[in-house]
Amino acid sequence: MFSAVESRRLYRQVADQMRSLIERGELAPGSRLPAERELAQKLGVSRPTIREALIVLEVEGFIDIRMGSGIYVTARTVPALDAPPEDFEGPFELLRARAVVECAIAEEAARLARPEHIAVLDDNLARMATALEDRRQALALDREFHVLVSGIIANQTLNRFVGSIHDMRMTPYFEKLASYFENTDTWRAAMEEHRVIRDAIAAGDPAAARAAMRAHLDQSQIRLSASFGEEQSDSTIPAAWRRAGGN
Amino acid sequence: MFSAVESRRLYRQVADQMRSLIERGELAPGSRLPAERELAQKLGVSRPTIREALIVLEVEGFIDIRMGSGIYVTARTVPALDAPPEDFEGPFELLRARAVVECAIAEEAARLARPEHIAVLDDNLARMATALEDRRQALALDREFHVLVSGIIANQTLNRFVGSIHDMRMTPYFEKLASYFENTDTWRAAMEEHRVIRDAIAAGDPAAARAAMRAHLDQSQIRLSASFGEEQSDSTIPAAWRRAGGN
DNA sequence: AGTGGCCAAGTGGTCATACCAATTTGAGTA
């Protein structure tokens, strides 16, 4: 109700003011702030007060104080110079992340795979063959395949990441998008690519496994792009999904 | 050897000392600390230094400073159990996941890096060089380095993954573990390895970047293993931390 | 005895100044 006139503490006010400047981006990351003595004069407070405010910001991670050198704004968030912000992750971005991670996983999986792992992959492929017409089932089996490949490495952290990355495809947005380009033929093609991956892993050929996974994800991107080409005029597809599609 | 009289900054030392007192429970939650003037006299430092240390602890949430009244220990909520959480993933498992993912990231980053990215890495390295004695700061800068490398790819999904994987190292369990093997020398070695990675990325050499990242993580694992080797008979290290260590 | 206001001691908050220590910069030298 009466919100006590908090923050009578001057150094808190100074810290708040500077923090908002940094958060608002008016102080570029990496740039140097004026010297303590100068700040004190400009803000009309004493140097100890300035120092106390700066210590607050340093503990909070906003600035970096270097003895004898100066005070610098921390580069906490990636500059993202030309790659624009926007916290939305489109399917292209997801595919790029998968290309980086899953290729490495396939490579490693080929080194560690044992007959039991191959058998499980074969089982997955067999079920996939009977589910090409059922979008939901096909999608679930696709996810299962990639998680199984990751599972060969037997690393919880990686497994969770691969799982979560595929879970993003289960959101309403992606499902609507998927309806534009997923069909029996695309799932059949994906399954064939899965088979190539499976063969490379079974052969214990890391390079081939990596290449096969790369080819699979590249093809997925091509299928996705093609669908955009056909439907491009359809405004139901957010424009943001098209950017950052690069290689 | 002589631990170089810790991070030159006096108020940091004072803050560290008081924080450990609180964490060790020697200062009961809710109890009042001596007055600033009294603390200054007891510790043999000036009052401004005491104040700066107290501000650090207040921002970190360990104490509560009430104007005109006194300084009180916060009623913290510390489980402080040695039992790792349910889905706990050992440090070796984490390192393996990082080896798979971050090597691939370094490789790709070398292809995409621009001068601005290198400048940010250099800034990080410069700050790291001044923080070798400060565990908290060194760890934060280590995390920042890896996130910055990942950031070159400008892919949020990857960025978040790398960030979250490093956040796991900030838990009390890992901090306790880290105290066994992290020191100025290990951080210096890590920094040198970072520099090699930076050079490879700056040179636009994907294979070298991958190798450098691999070497860095391998060395990290070796440092970790060595510490286990020395302390193996020390029961203060939970057995769970040793499991899943397999190469 | 209970209530209220008042005052003084204690404590954190701020200020001013001075000097120390680390870094940076640039002029001078080999």
Add this chain to the structure above:
DNA sequence: TACTCAAATTGGTATGACCACTTGGCCACT
């Protein structure tokens, strides 16, 4: 051109003083 080193710059610490707020007890009044 490259190196050396000292002055200038900048953060770090110390001292002492004064202000603002909190607290608790004294005291007058009810």
